[in-house]
């Protein structure tokens with residue numbers, strides 16, 4: 253997993269201001285995490301990669317087969333598209349929500365934070381089955397759609413249904429980084445912008461939005477990466493005809509027992525993920541000043 | 552910067568701000584007229600309502616009651632972005648994701664000024680605050696003083712007719728503060744626009760202002776030129792807030808102030824419960840038994856001598872009770888030493904009689920009570 257927190261993403265601060273003594277004892281503290289990652293992530297991933305070029309025969313046969321298989325290409329593209337849709341849905345919901353969190357008093361903020369974290373305290377299975385119930389042809393959502401003259405629409409087993417359910421599951425990963433970035437924005441900056449002649453909209457677009465974008469980028473990376481490999485929700489809410497990459501891998505392993513092909517798919521997923529993360533990192537790094545440092549000294 | 556620009560007239564009448572849930576108004580019916588091109592300072596202790604007043608003028612805070620007029624036109628309903636006033640904040644409020652030049656260009660871009668024109672005026676404004684060549688730096692790469700200069704350039708680049716400054720030097724160290732004071736003074740002269748300057752620093756206020764309004768608990772205690780306020784304060788609060796003073800409280804009868812432990816000749820002023828305020832530089836030290844001067848004489852013992860370069864501050868304890876301080880030019884007279892017996896004298900018209908109001912702020916040096 254790549255860690256992208258709004259704080260970590262801030263570069264270019266006067267070095268003396270943030271440099272902390274970094275001795276060997278601190279490195280030792282990271283040792284357990286490094287060991288766990290190595291044993292449970294790096295080793296299996298390396299083994300999968302090896303399988304993909306050695307099963308059933310040594311060489312890149314699995315990859316050439318995959319690239320020429322129309323189904324696989326379709327699934328990869330669908331997975332990417334779904335991750336993008338889920339990310340956009342999350343941004344649209346999380347941005348106003350996080351903004352609201354920065355505006356209300358401490359009591360309401362606690363309530364709003366609890367509402368965001370609630371999904372973390374319930375099992376993924378429970379939430380996904382709840383969506384299955386909600387999205388049925390006779391479910392609550394279709395009932396509401398019918399009430400405004402739009403239903404019933406088929407939702408269960410469609411990409412629309414899957415993306416809505418996935419967006420809900422992913423929402424906390426977007427809200428929290430965006431909120432953190434917004435909380436670091438000096439309220440005076442928007443006042444200053446308006447005092448200098450910016451309309452409220454211009455003040456938002458030129459000052460508030462760019463400063464909060466770092467949090468959006470962090471959240472988008474998390475949601476995107478998690479969505480690419482998501483298995484539970486797409487397989488329960490979606491349909492086999494609309495399957496995503498993780499489901500395809502599962503079929504290769506569980507039903508076809510083809511470890512070579514599964515390995516090739518897994519490596520593809522990993523590479524796509526890393527490329528996306530690197531792209532987002534590059535985009536935000538050119539974004540200017542760190543969010544946390546607003547105006548230097550002062551109150 | 553064209554030097555034809557003239558300052559705006561800002562009139563405030565019965566201006567009041569009551570924050571929701573607050574027991575007392577933060578600003579309580581203020582009347583103030585700021586003349587075109589004037590350097591007006593709002594001076595007062597922390598929490599006295601200076602920032603709230605400035606924010607209402609700037610349009611960042613709604614007003615609860617009263618009127619604000621700019622050149623005669625009511626602006627109470629005008630949003631901040633249409634008021635065309637420059638504003639400098641204590642914490643600079645520079646946009647951290649823009650370079651110094653981009654910060655300065657911001658108000659011009661909002662006004663849809665042409666690109667080449669923007670480039671010219673931005674570099675002019677940066678030159679004006681001696682920051683030419685620093686335009687490409689981010690705020691985080693500039694020192695506190697440089698950041699405040701960028702904020703100044705940004706606030707004047709669009710040629711507003713008034714500049715509002717909220718404790719702009721508050722976060723800087725003493726040396727830097729003094730050099731920026733001169734800078735601000737020069738800017739005021741060169742631009743010729745109205746400055747409304749908020750500070751809690753009396754020295755800063757005395758040094759910079761054409762006029763000062765002294766704030767206390769949301770009200771204006773007194774407004775006038777620095778000399779007015781220093782020489783003829785209208786209340787004990789103003790007298791002790793601006794500069795050091797010796798304060799003798801008591802009752803006046805027949806031109807004599809009875810403090811309970813001594814009787815002093817008082818200048819004309821209010822009757823009844825009063826405070827006599829005498830500035831330390833108006834007190835003189837004399838040797839006991841020497842030739843007597845006209846006016847008031849009190850016997851005292853020296854408790855401390857503080858050398859301050861150009862002058863000495865001599866702290867004394869009066870025989871009857873209470874303490875006071877005398878300011879003596881260093882090098883002119885012989886220095887007294889701690890424990891020495893002295894006589895403290897002053898001419899009776901050197902003091903000012905004011906009604907005995909509430910206690911002065913705790914952090915100010917106070918004379919005898």
Ligand SMILES: Nc1ncnc2c1ncn2[C@@H]1O[C@H](COP(=O)(O)OP(=O)(O)O)[C@@H](O)[C@H]1O
Pocket residue numbers: 570571573577595596597598599600601602603604
């Ligand atoms: N947003 C606010 N909500 C409630 N009370 C406030 C707010 N801003 C300022 N106050 C109160 O108003 C009074 C005046 O504050 P302020 O204008 O900031 O004083 P100053 O700038 O002179 O230090 C203070 O008692 C302060 O607590």
Ligand SMILES: [Mg+2]
Pocket residue numbers: 598601602603718
């Ligand atoms: Mg203030």
